[in-house]
Amino acid sequence: MDASSLAERRDRILAPNYFHSFDQPLHLIKGDGVWLWDSAGRKYLDCYNNVPCVGHCHPRVVAAVCDQTRLLSTHTRYLHENIVLLAEHLSATLPPGLDAVNLVCSGSEANDLAVQMARAATGNQGILAVKRAYHGSTTLAKALSTFESVTEKRPQGMPDWLSVFEGPNPYRGPFREDTPDIGAKYAALVGDALDALLARGHKPAALILDLSFDADGVLAAPDGYVADVCARVKKAGGLLIVDEVQAGHGRTGRMWGFETYGIVPDLVTMGKSMGGGYPVAAMVTTREIAGKFVERDSYFNTFGGNPVASAAAKAVLEVIEEEDLLARVRDVGPYLEAGLRRLNARYDFIGTVQGLGTFWGLDLVKDPHIREPLPASEVSRILTLLASQGVIAGVQGVHDNIIKIRPPLVFTRDHADLCLQALDAVFSGV
Ligand SMILES: Cc1ncc(COP(=O)(O)O)c(C=O)c1O
Structure with a gap:
């Protein structure tokens, strides 16, 4: 089926909430490592997808899934080695x-x-x-996710048990990059959010943090900020949930994003990269917290941790270790960052470059002095031009003006060079 009739049929039969990454939808049919191919045989460097963190179709993950699928796939109410081996391995990577x-x-x-x-x-x-x-799409996870304008899309507003605060964005937030003690100033905003919550009659159960601050534009928290924020919430009796769906599994050059900031969560969540393409996710906590939950409630997930999912997630952990991918990120991340900062110095319309490890955002502006975001249509055009240069990147931020670079962890310096050359070629024509 050719790409245009496929797009037409897709639009007709899938619900209208589905959208395409590009105005001219890509029809990808094959992946290998950091490479993708479309139905016309065009090859693309994948600078965007974190789910295949060990590379698209890693043979070890493919073999783990195929071998286990041939043997057995059932739920977790029977004994199976895979889930136990995976859980032990995962826990060993955590504090x-x-x-x-x-x-x-x-x-x-x-x-x-x-x-x-x-x-x-x-x-x-x-x-x-x-x-x-x-933080996700279930009713509860969606309530925590205020990335879309609450007033426009959710006129009912936020639940009274939720209190939100500005993330540490020195380029766009209330405190800019030259503010003294910027970390403490942003952390004080959490104190305000806490007071607002208490004033509405709710003591805190938890603070939830995605330490890549992905939806807010891919931010790197200033010194002292994360520890300060966590200490305030803990002092008020709340627990700390760290959402590692984006930052986890090596994205920052450490296994978990929270390691960068020297904090230890009470509950940690992960997903996306965890199965290298197979749907599997996890929530790890202490036996004490889980014990209190089970005294008054229960939880069962039919597909969660099935033998196939566990085999995939176990293979991903093994590949990350055996291919020393954390060291790879620690090498390639700063190399990529340096290249992006060179582009920032050359092109006025790159307002700032922000991120960590191999996760970077380029905040594009119309006017660098007033930091007016580049219109989303322009950014979309840039992404399409990049794709025509054979490089796939993404877009992020409330204004849809932040180019997001977040390749599989197997990205090398040579791949970074290709990505930087393509960005340069496209930017020089803007
Ligand atoms: C930080 C973060 N948390 C949670 C989720 C939800 O994960 P899923 O789409 O697997 O439900 C996402 C997805 O993009 C995410 O980026």
Whole structure:
């Protein structure tokens, strides 16, 4: 089926909430490592997809899924080695005490369950979250996700148990890059959000943080900020949920994003990269917290942690270790960053470059002095031009003006060079 009739049939039969990444939809049919091919045989460097973190169709992950699919796939109410081996391996990558593993199917389910457990463990209902964060699509995870304008798309507003605060954005937020003690100033906003929550009669059950601040534009928190924020919430009796769906599985050059900031969560959620393409996600907490939850509630997930999903997730952990991908990110990340900063110095319309590891955002502006975002239509045109140069990137941010670079972890310096050359070629024509 050719791409245009496929797009037409897709639009006719799928619900209208589906959208395409590009105005001219891509019809991808094959992936291998950092490469993708479309139905016309064109090859693309994938600078965007984090789900295949060990590379598209990694042979080890493919073999794990195929071998286990041939043998057995059923739920978790029978004994099976895979789920136990995976849970042990996962827990060993986390700080001591995070040893009660729940396997689910999506990041949304992981966050939903984390909130349920935090509420059960504390007896409180209040949740603190970063404004414009994204934590998923279940009713509960969606309520925490204020990345879309609450007034336009959700006229009913936010639930009274939720209090949001501005994330640490030195380029666009209330405190700009030259503000002294910027970390402490942003952290004080959490104090305000906490007060607002208490004033509405809710003690905090938890703070939820995506430490890549992805939906807010891919931010790197200033020194001291994350620890300060967490200390404030803990002091008020709340638990700390770290959403590692984006930052986890090596994206920052460490296994978990929270390691960068020297904090230890009470509950940690993960997904996306976890199965290298196979849907699997997890929520890990302490036995004490999970124990309190199970005293008054229960949880079962039909597909979560099935033998195939567990085999995929176990293979991904093994590949990350055996191919030393954290070291790869620590090498390629700064190399990519340096190249992006060179482009920033050359092109006025790159307002700022922000991020960590191999996760970068280029905030594009119409006018660098007033930081007016480049219109989304212009950014979309740039992404289409990039794709025509054989490079796939994404878009992020409330204004849809931030180019997002977030390649599989197997990205090398040579791949970074190709990405930077394509960006340069497209930018020089803008
Ligand atoms: C930070 C974060 N949390 C949670 C989710 C939800 O994950 P899923 O789409 O697997 O439900 C996402 C998805 O984009 C995410 O970026």
